[in-house]
Every structure is written in C-alpha cells, then in structure tokens.
Amino acid sequence: SLKKTYEIILVNDGSTDDSWRIMRDQLSLNRFVNCILLDSNYGQQNALLCGIRHAKGEFILMLDDDLQNAPEEISLLLDKAESGYDLVVGVSSVRYTSLVRRTLSNLFRLYCRLIFNLPPGFYLGNYKCISRPLAARISRIRHSNPSITSLALRYSCRAANVNVSHAHRIHGKSKYTVRKLVSLSISICVSYSKLPVWVLTSACLSLSFVYILIALIVVFKSVSVGIPVPGWASLMLLISISNALLCLILSLL
Numbered sequence: 165s166l167k168k169t170y171e172i173i174l175v176n177d178g179s180t181d182d183s184w185r186i187m188r189d190q191l192s193l194n195r196f197v198n199c200i201l202l203d204s205n206y207g208q209q210n211a212l213l214c215g216i217r218h219a220k221g222e223f224i225l226m227l228d229d230d231l232q233n234a235p236e237e238i239s240l241l242l243d244k245a246e247s248g249y250d251l252v253v254g255v256s257s258v259r260y261t262s263l264v265r266r267t268l269s270n271l272f273r274l275y276c277r278l279i280f281n282l283p284p285g286f287y288l289g290n291y292k293c294i295s296r297p298l299a300a301r302i303s304r305i306r307h308s309n310p311s312i313t314s315l316a317l318r319y320s321c322r323a324a325n326v327n328v329s330h331a332h333r334i335h336g337k338s339k340y341t342v343r344k345l346v347s348l349s350i351s352i353c354v355s356y357s358k359l360p361v362w363v364l365t366s367a368c369l370s371l372s373f374v375y376i377l378i379a380l381i382v383v384f385k386s387v388s389v390g391i392p393v394p395g396w397a398s399l400m401l402l403i404s405i406s407n408a409l410l411c412l413i414l415s416l417l
Contacts, residue, residue: 254328375408
C-alpha cells in the first residue's frame with residue numbers, strides 16, 4: 165500500500181453499462197475516490213485530460229481500467245518520479261496485445277522517436293506518471309483530439325522508463341479498433357509535428373522543378389528539330405508551366 169496521501173479519480177467516458185453506478189458506490193467506500201461523468205463518449209485521451217485537470221496531487225499517474233498494468237507497481241513509477249523526473253513511463257518486454265495493434269504501436273513509437281527526438285533507450289507506454297508542473301502545461305492545451313503521450317513528450321524536461329509487468333486482459337475487449345488507432349496516429353502526425361508539412365512542401369517544390377524541366381525540353385525540341393503536330397508544343401508548354409506554378413503555390417501555403 166502507498167504510504168502517501170492520494171486521490172483516485174475515476175472518469176466515466178459516457179459508458180452505457182453499469183459502470184457509473186459502480187463508481188458512485190465507491191464514493192461511500194473510499195473517501196479518496198472522486199468520480200467524473202462525461203455526458204458523451206469523447207475518447208480515452210480526452211478522458212485522461214479531464215482527469216489530469218481535476219487532479220490535485222504532486223504526481224499524477226494514469227492507469228487503464230483493464231488492469232493489464234498492475235496497480236501494485238505504482239510505487240515503482242512514483243519512486244522514479246520523486247528522484248527528479250517529470251515523466252516516467254512503465255514499459256514491459258512482453259505485451260499481450262494483437263499483432264495488428266503491436267505493429268501499429270511500434271510504427272507510432274518510431275514516428276514519435278523521430279519527431280520528439282527521444283533519447284536512446286527510452287520507450288513509450290500508456291502506464292505513466294507525470295509531475296504537477298508537467299500536468300499544468302498539458303492542461304493548458306485546448307485541442308479537439310489531444311494526445312497525452314505527445315503532449316507529455318513535447319513539454320517534458322526529463323523522462324525515464326521503469327520496468328513493469330503486463331498481464332492478459334481478463335474482462336472485456338479493447339474499444340481501440342484498428343480504425344481508431346489509425347485515426348489517432350494521423351491526428352498526431354498532423355497536429356504535433358511539422359514533418360508532414362515539410363514532406364509535402366518538398367514534394368511540391370520537386371514537382372514544380374520537374375514541370376519546369378519538361379517545359380524547357382518542349383521549347384528546346386520545338387526550336388531545334390520542330391514538332392510535326394501543330395499546337396502540341398504550345399499545349400505542353402502551357403500545361404507544364406501551369407502545373408509548375410500550382411505546385412510552387414502549394415509549397416508556399
């Protein structure tokens with residue numbers, strides 16, 4: 165048990181089962197429990213952000229209700245955080261998830277490593293602990309599709325990992341479908357990084373140079389050897405210049 169003052173914030177993200185009644189029952193059993201009911205299903209990330217904004221402690225630990233991460237290991241994350249880290253992420257060498265989800269998660273971690281310049285040997289996970297100053301910076305963000313992991317990585321000054329266990333899910337199934345995972349990944353790519361913009365800008369600039377080169381080739385061929393089809397050179401020149409200007413304008417937007 166934790167030999168510290170604590171609070172437990174339970175967030176009901178618009179569930180349609182009996183979760184809210186069970187959560188309210190805990191209020192009379194544990195004076196450290198605080199329950200929040202959202203009027204609709206806003207997604208896991210918004211539910212986490214809601215809990216962070218209502219938390220009052222020096223450290224805030226995020227734990228899913230599927231209990232694949234053991235609450236008994238909370239002290240491992242807290243001890244590490246108290247040693248001077250504002251972000252502590254629990255990682256496990258073995259994860260009991262589907263192959264598709266593991267693949268998407270690995271791709272997401274690789275992308276985060278690129279855009280957030282993560283230190284070597286640092287790994288991402290959902291079982292994490294953040295400090296009060298980091299939570300305050302995250303709470304100020306107003307975003308329709310927040311990513312707690314991305315925000316924590318962006319504003320963290322010192323991050324670390326601890327080894328934790330990961331168990332089989334006993335009850336229910338994850339509501340994170342492949343579609344939701346892909347949608348979340350795309351949102352993070354667009355919202356938290358300039359890399360997609362840089363890639364599109366580079367592609368448009370490259371295409372504009374290609375069209376300019378095509379226009380020069382058409383002019384050279386028309387002047388040097390002639391083109392037997394009347395109007396072909398003018399049409400190709402017009403198309404090449406128009407496409408070059410269009411790609412150039414898109415690269416500047």
